[in-house]
Amino acid sequence: MKIGDYFKFGRYPQNNGDTKEPIEWLVLDVSGNGALLISRYGLDCKQYHAEYVDTTWEDCDLRKWLNNDFLEVAFSDEEQKKIKVSNLKNDDNPEFETCGGNSTKDLVFCLSFAEVKRYFKKKTARKCQPTDYSHEQGAGVDDSYGCSYWWLRSPGADQSFASLVDTDGTIHLYGDAVYDILGTVRPALRIILNQ
Numbered sequence: 142m143k144i145g146d147y148f149k150f151g152r153y154p155q156n157n158g159d160t161k162e163p164i165e166w167l168v169l170d171v172s173g174n175g176a177l178l179i180s181r182y183g184l185d186c187k188q189y190h191a192e193y194v195d196t197t198w199e200d201c202d203l204r205k206w207l208n209n210d211f212l213e214v215a216f217s218d219e220e221q222k223k224i225k226v227s228n229l230k231n232d233d234n235p236e237f238e239t240c241g242g243n244s245t246k247d248l249v250f251c252l253s254f255a256e257v258k259r260y261f262k263k264k265t266a267r268k269c270q271p272t273d274y275s276h277e278q279g280a281g282v283d284d285s286y287g288c289s290y291w292w293l294r295s296p297g298a299d300q301s302f303a304s305l306v307d308t309d310g311t312i313h314l315y316g317d318a319v320y321d322i323l324g325t326v327r328p329a330l331r332i333i334l335n336q
Contacts, residue, residue, distance in 0.1 A: 223333050
């Protein structure tokens with residue numbers, strides 16, 4: 142396995158809500174016995190948080206969903222054993238100085254703005270198509286690009302906004318309101334290799 146490869150791991154509804162299909166992951170990094178992956182497509186449509194209130198990644202609904210509901214639906218017990226706990230630093234927003242909150246330990250997460258800049262050098266590489274299922278769940282699609290915006294775990298312009306990657310691949314540090322209903326989710330995780 143090397144950076145830039147696509148790798149199938151777990152299953153999630155993609156064409157419709159009735160059938161789970163293999164999830165394709167893009168390999169972002171390989172180090173030691175682990176690899177950092179992000180889903181190739183936007184897999185579902187979720188709010189960052191259900192209420193329009195100040196929140197951080199540590200307390201948001203999206204984090205809870207990824208590490209509970211999504212984890213249970215997408216991965217078998219054996220597959221879950223291959224997912225490493227990631228120690229995540231949640232940086233402040235560099236443009237608006239919004240607080241990123243405490244560091245967290247997560248099995249599944251969204252990338253931060255810094256990680257997107259590190260692993261996706263070109264804007265075009267950041268563009269994300271939603272699955273048909275994600276679109277059915279409400280993910281907005283920009284007709285010009287056929288892409289949706291996807292959430293980052295980093296804060297936006299204030300504590301009630303979250304950063305995102307826009308439909309054209311631009312990292313949007315101003316972000317959108319946490320309760321916006323049009324964003325797609327590209328889960329990221331680290332897996333243990335050779336297990």
